[in-house]
Amino acid sequence: MVKHTDDVGAKMGMWLFLFTEMLFFGGMFLLYAVYRAHYSADFSGASSELNRVIGTFNTVILITSSFTAALSLSEIKKGALRSASVSLGITALLGIIFLIIKYTEWSAKIGHGIYPGSAYFNDLAHGKVLFFSLYFVMTGIHALHVLIGIVVFMVILFMVHSGTVRGNNFIKLENAALYWHFVDIAWIYLFPLLYLLR
């Protein structure tokens, strides 16, 4: 096998992957835009049923985790493996907290019978059905990305520990951080579209 240590190439690959992620989410944003234009009253009604406080809290958590991800990168560049590991751990932990909060939020909705396929759900106005379906699918796919990010950070943490990722070889950490920032930015758009816009 050819040995490559082409960091620029690796980063280019990651950026290209993030383009594909953008278009992947783009399909859902397109549906959101079209259905919001069709059913604007239903959408604002349904949106007011979401909990803004929880949404805001989760936003803060995710932005903070992006900060700690960036911090771990600058620490590892300095060779400070220990503080880089701590930042990585905090990033993964904040991701887990985000998911736990998301879980409680989903359970509350499902507890009220608001989920695709329930009898109550199918009796809702068409616009509300579409809004909540979009809510579940968009936050669900986003949460899946968060989950993948957490696993990636755990693996990187292990790699820092074992010496694979270190002061002069941090491209894996850098790419993981790029991915995490994308996950963050996706949420930055999801949050106002689902929770704030009325």
Add this chain to the structure above:
Amino acid sequence: MGTDFHTNTEGRKGISSWIFSTDHKRIGLLYLYSILGFFLTGVVIGLLMRLELIAPGKTIVSARTYDSLFTLHGIIMIFFFIIPGVPASLGNFLLPLQIGARDVAFPRINLLSWWLYMIAGITAISTIFLPGGPPDTGWTFYPPYSIRTPTNVSVAAFAAFIIGFSSILTGLNFITTIHRLRAPGMTWMRMPLFTWTLYSTAWVQILATPVIAITLLLLILERAFGTGFFDPSKGGDPLMFEHLFWIYSHPAVYVMILPAMGIISEIVPTFSRKTVFGYRAIVFSGLTIATLGYVVWGHHMFTSGMSDVSNMVFSFITFAVAVPSGIKVFNWIATMYKGSVEVKPPMLYAFAFIFLFSIGGLTGLINSAVATNIHIHGTFFIVAHFHYTMFGGAGFAFFAGLHYWFPKMTGRMYNFRASTVACITLFIGFNVLYFPMFLLGWQGMPRRYYDYPPEFHWNNLISTLGSWILAAGLLIMFTNLARALFKGEKAGNNPWDGTTLEWQTTSPPPHENFAEIPVVTQGPYSRKREGQETGDR
């Protein structure tokens, strides 16, 4: 180094030296064999469909089975043969060779993409055996029927979802490889045209495929949970599915045809003993096709209920795509002009390509005019048109490339007489099979129908006869190649006197492609070194 890649197994034995190899040449061949396997499966299904249509009424299968047959034929041929066909097999093998690299940028991701391809393929085929049976929606999975049907639409859609990842990974691998691993002196304007088309294709792959991934995922969620996005009874809009589906699936057409055009752009100058005419024009027309191809998807939906303004805009842009395609055809012909044309098998297939693709392209203009489109939409005319572009175009170019690079890949040469006979048989069979479909469609026979009134009998009968001629051609071609694989004469390193870098290494190439990475000092088709009077490239 030194030993060719067939003998250098990187320390692995038997089958695992192939299915776990990260050598781009081995992966290219893995892809080639798997893709041909799916192609032959698709061919058999196609032959069964034609046999059913040989006479009005029921002939060999029930109407329901027929629905499944055309769906499987579409899914297999589109997702598992023609989209990955050229880039993943020939592209994988040749891209690093053509730019003077030792491998692609991400060899392990390359292997992963083949594994995803196989997992997707097995998932798609498994629908035949699962309770509920194979999908019967057509490969386009249009709702609302695809939401209601009890067949395994979700499994098939999931297979297409997985193969999307495979396609994306190949695309981002190729782009990074071309940006990062070109040999010293290989500037952008010295890249071979096949590499250029792989580059344009790779961008289409990564920018369009995610859209179908999310679309199919939403369809699966729709079926599983009733989310309502595409279900009119819940306020959703099936037209949104069509938009999202074609935002990918039209650019995908260019994933099929662009690398095919790249193959022809390699073969024509080689066998005309001339530098290519209008190198820059071919490069930029390829990029233009990739860009315009993005914004024409609506021409699949002229009868679906879009606004007249949308119809007109999509129609206009579709006409515009004909311009760069025409530039390419013009350049190939101009390359042959006053060249010393040698009609060896790859060139013969290239001739067939240019002829068939021109018919496909010109009938495309008939489809893209809104008024005529409304008359022929959903008829056999469309079937004929896209088989002329996809099979007559991309398929024949794939065969041309296969014959052109066969000696490079295997180190052996096939029998010229047999491949000439095969090519002519294929060409005749192809036209007898598909040309009557233009007439049928114009007369109003709808596609995807199991039965037809007696006045359509003659053309259907001729078409079915053509399918048998075509099958005979395929049989001759593959037998000839398979025989050459084991018993062919040694081909030598550069049997066609090609000028691009892949011909400067041994056949088959050594494990890491080149003993020494070449330094590039001139354009890809320059014959200066032989003292001929030609331009810079």
